[in-house]
Amino acid sequence: MDRQALNKQFLLGQLESIIPNAKLHLLMLANSTIMNISVSQTLPVIGDTEGSDLERVPGNSGIWVGIFCVLVEFLLLFVVYFVAKAHNPEAFSSGPEKLHSLAGTAITVFLLTSGYCMVKAVSAIRENKQKTSTKWVILAILFGLGYPIVKFFEIRWNVAHGIDGETGVFYTVYYYLTLNHLVHVTWGLMGLAWVAFRTGLGAYNSENYSGLEAAGLYWHATDIIWLVIFPFFYIMR
Amino acid sequence: MAIGRTELIWLSLIGLTLVGALLTETRGIGWPLTFTVAALIAVKGSLVIDHYMEMRCANKRIRNVLRLFVILIPLMVIISHGWGSFVRELTTIY
Structure with a gap:
């Protein structure tokens, strides 16, 4: 279905919600010149440039x-966290105090800012x-690289303070979840590097x-998961 | 650089993150902290889904699955805080 057809379908849906049997009335007018109006500029604009297309798969x-x-x-993994927490409430309430909040x-902040850069990259293309767009993707990668760098120093700090995977059940779950997330962030960064390369070559256009x-989208999905991990291990003490 | 909707969403997300960071200074897990954490996950997750991923104007099934994720986790946070012993009994192998 082309964009104009989708736009008309959307407009008809809107009319139906205001005027009962709107489609019937419009069908009666189908041959009149009234229907020759252009609807492409009447739709609401969502986000920076996105048109409304309710069946679109981004x-x-x-x-x-x-x-x-x-x-x-x-x-x-979050279910594992909750089960471990239910069985070891003391370990999970005191655990975050020793971590570097x-x-x-x-x-x-690095992940959210990197995600913002990707939104701008898509808007630009x-x-x-x-x-x-290429500049924004490169910026997204640079901010995204802040994650593994901070994580590296955080783990060094943890080890220096005697916190490793065998310190207790809370830290075992913490290392397992956060390092697993780091692996997914690494895939995401590799994906961003690839699309930065391709955007630079002119492979993408409007x-x-x-x-x-x-x-x-994959990068934003890793954002969402981190937004859950962050309070679990750093805030809920 | 003009402040558009994307910039406002980013600022909101950073602001909510800083609120979360301030919560690390609080002592003791009570219902207020639990509800605040659950709300922060739901609000920040919804902002990313609706605005960063632009799901507000995309396929309804995909949008609903993503939204379910950021509703389910806060619910689990509340359940684990209020009914921890029930979760423990439910997951104990005798």
């Missing part, structure tokens, strides 16, 4: 299979600004940018 179908697999994987906050958008 990115591509493949990336959503990957994202849902990651979400299910982490949902199971500033490191957790810094990682959150929709306007056919390939150079601008008509074809699903690869760039898909990489951004």
Whole structure:
């Protein structure tokens, strides 16, 4: 279905919600010149450049299979967290006090800022600004790299303070979940590097940018998971 | 650089993160902290889903699955705090 047809379908839906049997009335007027109005400029604009298309699958179908697999994987890991917490409430309430909360906050800020850069990269490519889009993806990678760098120093700090995977059940779950997330962030960074390379080569434009958008979506999915991990291990004490 | 909707969303997310960081200075897990953490996860997750991922104007099934994720986790936070002993009994192998 092309964009104009989708726009008309959307407008009809809106009319139906205001005027009962609107479609019937419009059918009666179908042959009149009144129907020759252009509806393409009457739709609400959502986000920076996105038109309203309620059946649109952002990115591509493949990336959503990957994202849902990651979400299910982490949902199971969060269940493990809750079960371990239920059996060891003392360990889980005192555990976060020994962790470096500033490191957790810094990682959150880096990931959210990197995600913002990816939103800007997708917005730029929709306007056919390939150079601008490439710059935003590179910025997203640079901010994203803040995560493994902070994590490296955080783990060094932990080890220096006697916190390793065998310190207690809370820290075992903490290392397992956060390092698992770090692995997914690494895939995400590799994906961003690939789309930065391709955007730089001019592979994407306003008509074809699903690869760039898909990489951004995966990156945002890792954001969402971290937004859960952060309070679990750094705040809930 | 003009402040658009994307910048406001980013600022909101950073602001909520800093609120979370301030909570690390609080002592003791009570219901207020539990509800605040649950709300922070739900709000920040929804902002990322709706605005960063642009799911507000995309396929309804995908959007609903993502939203379910950021509703389910806060619910689990509340359940684990209020009914921890029930979860313990439920997951004990005798």
